[in-house]
Amino acid sequence: MVNRFEREFAKLHEQRYGVACNSGTSALHVALEAMKEKFGWADESEVLVPTITFIATSNACIHAGLKPVFVDVDPISYNMAASCMEKHITERTVAAIPVHTFGQPCDMDAILEVTRKYGLRVLEDCAEAHFATYKGKKIGSFGNMAAFSTYVAHTITTGIGGVITTNDLTLTEIFRSLIAHGRACTCETCLDPRQVCKLRMQTEMDKRFMMVRMGYSYRIGELEGALGLGQLENRDHIMNTRKENAHYLSEGLQGTEKYLQLPEYPDYVDHSFMMYPIVIKKDAPFMRDEFTHFLEKNNIETRPMLPLLNQPVYRELFGEIESDYPVAEWLDHYGLYVGCHHGLNREQLDKIVAKIKEFLQNKV
Ligand SMILES: Cc1ncc(COP(=O)(O)O)c(C=O)c1O
Numbered sequence: 001m002v003n004r005f006e007r008e009f010a011k012l013h014e015q016r017y018g019v020a021c022n023s024g025t026s027a028l029h030v031a032l033e034a035m036k037e038k039f040g041w042a043d044e045s046e047v048l049v050p051t052i053t054f055i056a057t058s059n060a061c062i063h064a065g066l067k068p069v070f071v072d073v074d075p076i077s078y079n080m081a082a083s084c085m086e087k088h089i090t091e092r093t094v095a096a097i098p099v100h101t102f103g104q105p106c107d108m109d110a111i112l113e114v115t116r117k118y119g120l121r122v123l124e125d126c127a128e129a130h131f132a133t134y135k136g137k138k139i140g141s142f143g144n145m146a147a148f149s150t151y152v153a154h155t156i157t158t159g160i161g162g163v164i165t166t167n168d169l170t171l172t173e174i175f176r177s178l179i180a181h182g183r184a185c186t187c188e189t190c191l192d193p194r195q196v197c198k199l200r201m202q203t204e205m206d207k208r209f210m211m212v213r214m215g216y217s218y219r220i221g222e223l224e225g226a227l228g229l230g231q232l233e234n235r236d237h238i239m240n241t242r243k244e245n246a247h248y249l250s251e252g253l254q255g256t257e258k259y260l261q262l263p264e265y266p267d268y269v270d271h272s273f274m275m276y277p278i279v280i281k282k283d284a285p286f287m288r289d290e291f292t293h294f295l296e297k298n299n300i301e302t303r304p305m306l307p308l309l310n311q312p313v314y315r316e317l318f319g320e321i322e323s324d325y326p327v328a329e330w331l332d333h334y335g336l337y338v339g340c341h342h343g344l345n346r347e348q349l350d351k352i353v354a355k356i357k358e359f360l361q362n363k364v
Contacts, residue, residue: 001225003188006163008232009148009156012131014141015165017172020158020225021179024127024149026218027162028060028097031123031147034174036064037213039121041094048088048096048120050080051328052306052335055314056149057099057125069093070309070318072325076264078102078277078305078335081327082110089114095121100129100139101306102337103155103242103272104265108134108142123147127162130155131239132272140165150224155238155274156231158224174213182215183208239272241342245349246273249340252353256360259284276340277305279331286363288334295338298355305335 002020010018021027035041043065049058051070058068069088074081080098096115098106106124115122122143126132130148132139140146145166150158164175173186185207231238250262261279265271280288292302308314309322310332322329338352 001222001229002220003225005158005225005228005232006188008229009163010165012138012232012235013126013146013148013165014138015146016167017165017169019164019172019175019179020150020220020228021162021164021175021218022220023056023160023218024125024147024151024154024162025056025060025063026179026216027147027149027164028056028123028125029063030175030178030216030218031145031164031171032060032064032066032095033178034171035095035121035123035144036066037174038171039094041066042092044092045094046090046092047094048080048085050097050099050101051309051325052078052101052331053099053125053308054127054306055308055311056127057097058308058314060147061097066094067092070321070325070328071096072327073101073331074107075327075330076261077104077107078331079104079106080111082107082114085111085114086118089118089120093118093120095123097123097125098143099125099127100132102263102277103129103132103274104263105129105132105134105139105269105271108139112142127154128274129272130274131235131270133270135268144168145171150228150231153274155242155272156228156235158220158228158231161220161224161228177213178215179218180215181217182211182213184210184212238342242273242340243271245340245342245344246271246276248346248349249276249338249353252350253356256356259286259360259363260356273340275303275337277335277337279305279336280334282330282334284363286359288336291359292336294359295352295355298351300338300352300355302336302338305331305337307332307335 127149
């Protein structure tokens, strides 16, 4: 089940190889460690990450002994701004992790222009953007590799889990080894129909319990694989309903643009809407907390928009750097998202729209 899920998931994201593991964070961690090994990166080499992302993106760099260097994001897409990358590149920079936040693809042409110019490797964090496309091509197929989360809050889920995809066979073998304690054996499974290990065991040393690198226990099991396959079968319904729901919210919220910034994206991207981001404009006569408390009181769940630099743990690690990143600073304090998932019905979506409008009416 796991191997079928890996193959199917990779194929649907236009990549040759997929390796499933137990979280999106493990996927990012293993992806970075594999590149560190293959490309010979020194400890504390620098990796560019956006200032708006779930903390796992930059945490994975730290777990892999690398240094995350923050790049501010674009005020409309909320994704890493290519125009802000160059000023953070030093002789120690080895890679960039564009994150396709909320399901919206990054401007990959502009980002790849910078990474190619400086010879940087690219790991796409696709945790929030399964099946999204940029200029007709699946996200996750632009860089050296991509990491996906299949945690329950994500679009295609295995309960908990993640997948790394790539076209690079050497890296795939390192991923397989890293997720299974650093084993020398990199067969997909001991049940591999080619029975490479079994045949080899008759003539040479058994590699299945030979450990050649420091590894982790990051595998998933057949139950997660089966869930993933079921989700993939259902993907058209999941993806289409999310997009329809997001468009329905945008239509319903027409007229609120004076104070709210709604999702905006060019027609050459196919947004997969893991969630529905809303940002309060700076001159609005209310603060985010007042708005979200009102919605929560009315049983409409919200989350703050992936603040990173002002997290207590990062303030301790990196100091008070939020004000160096004006777009992130705005989004950290004014950005939020509501759900647009395929479990919501029209009545519930109408309620979200009605309550947002009710709040605004009482404010103006
Ligand atoms: C952008 C991004 N990267 C990585 C992750 C980590 O995934 P997981 O929770 O499966 O470890 C998440 C999870 O929400 C995410 O949103």
